[in-house]
Structure formats: structure tokens, C-alpha cells
Amino acid sequence: MERRVSNPLVVRDLGLKRGDRIILDGVTFEVEPGELCALMGASGAGKSTILRAIAALEPFDAGTVMLDEAKLVPGPVPPQSRLKELRRHVGFVFQAPSLFEHMTALDNVMLALVHALRWPRDKSERVAAELLESLGVGGRSGAYPRELSGGEAQRVAIARALAPDPAVLLMDEPTAALDPARRGVLGELLRDLVKQGRALLVATHDVDFARSYADRVIELADRRIVAPGSSPSGV
Amino acid sequence: MSVSTPRRSVRVALLLAALAGACRPATPPSGSARELRWGGDAEGGAPFVEADPADPTKVRGFDVEIAGMIARGLGRSPRFVQVAWASIEASVERGDFDVGLSGVEDRPDLRSRHAVSIPYYEFHEVLAVRPADAARYATLRALKGHRVATLGSTQAYAILIAARDSLGVIPISYDDDVHPYDDLVAGRVDAVLLDNIIAERSLRRSGGKGFVIQPEPVATGHYVAVLARSDSALRDSVDALLRDRMRDGSLEKTFRAWNVWNDAQARYIDAASARAPSDAGSPTQNPRSAAAYLPSLLRAAFVTLALSCLAMTLAVAAGAAIAAGRVYGSAPARALLATYVEVVRGTPVLLQLFVLYYGLSSVVRLPAFLAAVLGLGLNYAAYESEIYRGALQAIQRSQLEAGRTLGLSEWQIFRLVRAPQALRLALAPMTNDFVALLKDSSLVSVITVVELTKQTAIYATNIGSWVVPGALCALAYLAFSLPLARFARRLERRWSGA
16 A cells, blocks of 8 residues: 655645634644654644544635645535545544444445445455454454444544545544553554555644654644644653 | 215304214113104205205204104104214114114115114116216116216115126215216216216206216115114104105105105105005115125225335335435425425325315326325325434434545435435334324225225125224234334344344
8 A cells, every 4th residue: 555645735824713713723734644743732722623624524714725636725615526636635534433333344444445436346345354454353344333342443444544545544533432552552553554655644632642653743722733843752 | 875075164063063962972862852863964965964054053954854754753852963974874873863864775784783764765876977978878887897986885886886796887986975976077987876866966066067867777775764773663653654744745745845856756655655664665785795895805905005005105205305305405495395394294184185186186187096195105205204304314424524534425425324324213213104104095085095994984884883894904904014013123123233
């Protein structure tokens, strides 16, 4: 799984209001390919909102988000049909795994390959099975989400997000529900993804996790980036 | 025999007043009371029993006058009790009133179950056809393969059922005696078989246009008074009184006043007033055995099942489209669909069936079965759409967002993610609705579709008991609904992984 995108994910002057309340104001940072950035800040600082804005799940009022050809500008979220480039290159792992409850783990991972990328079923199945195997949940491919443990569900969710082979992976509080041992396993897994050349932006308030596994910390406070690139040891 | 749709609002007042009377605890039926309680159906209208236009709390008609003659002869005062025509026999046996008198037809099975008076009027079953068909549809035999309408649970209906088997006519049963003639004029049926009084009344109502009455009667029948089986003593008094009124000309006077006197009547009364009760009347139909009704019950059960399945299919498809429109559509589309749901849900399905079948008949003449499928299907679509809308909205936003981040189109998200999960939530209420629809399908008998409940009612009326027909009917409904509920539960269990 070699990455082909060589340009960074660029977020420039991102501003977002809800009513009169300013949520984000002039947020600017970049994430390079092969880099794991931890997006840190207190609860409610706007970490998840930034991820959602980058993934075109939430409209914003100012600034731009760019990745190669894909560019998001202020205004309503564009329809899915105009987001193909962005969707192709940006994967998202939600805080709650949000697996599709009516499908097996394997079907969850295959879904985008078969229906968004229109790959043949057998090829999709092979790739999905390999992904689950590489994430250590190959044995659970026939299980439904309700039959998976929290850790297993999260890894299936990561496999699902990785299936279309995105250059950038956004993760929202991936360690929130993990014990220290599983946190370590996840950290190693993310490092492997970075080694493959992906850019990872991980929203977290877990200082230890950031210190252990992130290349860089982007710190958010008072609606702005206060530390746009400090090394994790400085956190 | 007479059940017509009330055309005059005065009848409503009368029906309410009479109904209030009928709902009171029954007073001792006879003997001790100074009143003679007699039951009839004012919905049947003139010349039998109708609300008096001058005083809608009173009734008038030749049956009203005959009831008066009987009461006076017994030294009592008559008191009218409103009862649905089809329920007269059951009500008199229950003791709701002493005498049933509202164009009740003489039949052998009636005599076997109740105390029945001598016939007081002779009628003819006559064919009505459109003027252009007068030459070719002169007899039932000529109507082979054609639709012949009549009122259900009548002698005419029994004749048509027999003619279905022997002559190949297609009987169409109505709940009233107005719509058969409307549908004859509209071309929905090719003939109507009913008694001459109703036929002539309908012809007068239509201004003498639209159809003609064939001169050759198909059969002869008689009107009688019906009493509870145990009331044979009172029946004998009624017989004696009727004979007296035949001899003294009172009956003739009444019939002349109501314009139903004719030569045949004169001959009949001359003969009958001199005869013993047991000789009177010459019923045209033989009673049919219970087993003879099984094929028609099975056929009706199939109609119910087919109708329910087709209507539910329509309801599910239209309901899903409405729900999707209300969740995803533009503001005007949402408003339009919401209006549809509220109007359809807020008005009776019976009214909708009437509008579809009769109301629109000048624009589009739907066959009865199709109108029934459309009426029930479109009505239930409103309810289904609300179930699906609720289920669609119950799917968490994160599920849809996960679909978006994977690059699925909105349609794919709907089809692959949202709808399948919503279906699981909707399954139990949908099963509920299908069972309700199965039972509501009995309403379509108002637009001439003979389904299970209607056929059961016809069967029960003919054999004079609801026990066996009712049990068979209930078994058939349960045979449809129980496996369905079981299937739905199994699906639910499978989907929930239990």
C-alpha cells in the first residue's frame, strides 16, 4: 500500500461560527505525508469540528482545506457528487466506531470498494480480508458489529476507512475507550500506517499517547492553534 | 326488501332517535306491555319504511301502516324500533322487538328458524337493463357471462348465485339498493335483479331514464312479518289480523295509497285471504346445505388474501416513496406529502373507497377489485410512510456520515445503509399494519367486492346462525395472520442475532 499523494494536507485560516458563537478562528496547519500529527486541546476546544470540516461533514465560514486537487471553501457542504476527489483521499475513523450494524465486519470493509470504487466483488473481498488480517481481526470477518469487542470494532472501523486506500486518515479520539495495553497496540498500528506514507491527523486529549506516537502536536486553545508544530516531547 | 342509501338528511335524525330507542334495555317483548314493538329499517325508504319528511321523528310507509293495523288489532300501540335490514331476523329472536316488518322476504329457512306470518304482499323479481340492451337481455339466460347486480342476502341474490352455476351469469352483490341501478346506468354492470317495488322506485328516481324494467318476471316472492320462534301464538294472531285486513280491503287501500297495488296483488290477496297459513307463499329457493357454502367461502378467502397482499404491496411501495420524499425532498414536496398523509389518515377509509369507486366514476370507471386495492393500498400507504419516516430518522447520523466519508453517493447511503437498518425497525409495526389491513379488507364489500367477511355474512344469513360461519371466518383470518406474525418474528430474531 504505497502512498501516491506527495502534497501535504493544508488547512488555512479555517473559521467556523455557530450562531454568534465563534468555534474556530484562523486555524492554520499542515500535515505532511508520512507524518502523524496529534491535534490536542481541552474538551470542546473544537478538535472534532476541525476533523469534520476537513472531511466535509460540516460547513465552515472562512479559510480553505486543500489536498492535492481537492479544495474545500466556505459555504454549505458540497453534494457527494462533487466531493469524489476528497473522499478518495481522506479516510475518517469516528470516535464511536459507527460500523454498519446490519453488515458483517468483512461487508463493512468491502462496502466502499464495491459501491464507491466499483471494484469486482472477489477483488474487494480479497483486499478487505487482507486488511482485516493485517489489523489483527482477520478471524472476526464474519462477525456482526454487535458481536465485536470495543477494540475489535475500532480496528474494523480503521480497516473500513483504509479500504479505499486514502492518503490522509483522520481519527477522532481513537484511544478514548481503550485500556493502556490496547492503546499501545493502536499506537504501533498507526505508526505502521505512517510508515506506508500516509498522513494521519489524530484528535486526542491523551497526552501520553501523543508523546509516545505522534511526530508533532498541533495544540488548539481559545479557538486557535497555539502550538502549530511543537514536538510531542514539549507537550 | 329494501336497503337504500339515505338521500335525505331527515333520515339521519330519525335514525339517531330510533337508535337511541334501540339501545335502551329491552322491555318485556310482548304480553305485559301495552306497546307492540316492531322492527324495521328506515334506511330502506319508501314505500316500505321511511322517515316522514313532515316529521322526521316519525316513520311512514306501507309496512308502517301494516304494523299499525296489527298493533291496533291487538289492542296495543305501535312502537318503531330501528334495525339494520340484514339484522331483522337476529334482532327479533333476541327480543329487541316483537315483529319484524320491513320488506322481509319469505324463505323456507326463515320459516324453519322463526315464527313467520302469512305473506301479505306478492312481488316479482324483475330484471332492469339499459334501454339499448332491452331486446338482447330479456332473461337471465341471455346474461351469460355478464355482470348482474343485486342487494346481498336477498332472494334475488340467491337466484343469481344459482344462475352463476347453472347459467354462467356473474352476480355482483351490493349493500344497498341504490348503487346497483347507478352502476347499471354507468355501465359497470349489465343488469340488476331486484323486486319490482325497488325497481320501479329506482326508475322513478332516475326520472324514467337510464334503464328499463323487463316485463317478464324472473321469480315471484312474498313479504312476511317475522317473529321470534317462541312467539307462535302472537304469530297466529298476526295471521288472523292480516287475513281480516285482506278481506276488509284495508291492505288494498294501503297498497294503493303507496302505489304498489297491481292486478297480481288482487289475485294473490283474493286467494290468500281464504287460505290456511301453511299453504301461503311459494318460495322459489331451496335451502342450501352448509357444505355448499365452503367453495364460496374459500373463494372469498382467496379474494381477501389477494386483495390484502396487493394492497399491502402498494402501501409499502407508496409508503416508502412518501417517507423518502418527506425525509429527503424539497420543502414543497415535503409539504405536499405531509398534506397527503394527513388527509388520508384523517378521513375514513370507507369514505375514500366510496369516492374512488362511485365519486370518480364519471371520470374513471375503475373495476371494483382494482378500486379496492387502490383504496386500501393508498390509505395504508399514509400509515406506512409514517412508520418508515420514523424508522429512517431513527438511524444515527454517524451511520450516514460514515457512508459519506467512504465516498458512497446519497442514494447508495439510502439504499445500502439507511433503508436496510430502518426496515429492521419498521418490521414489527409493518406486521401489525398488515394484520390490520387483512381485517380492514372486509370494508370493500361496500364497493361490491365479495370477500371473506361479506361471504360469511351471506352464509350466516342464509343458514340463520353465525356460529359455524363465524368460526370458519375467524379461522381463515387467523390462518393468514398467524404465519405472517411468526415469519416476522423469525426475521426479527435473525436480524437482532438472538
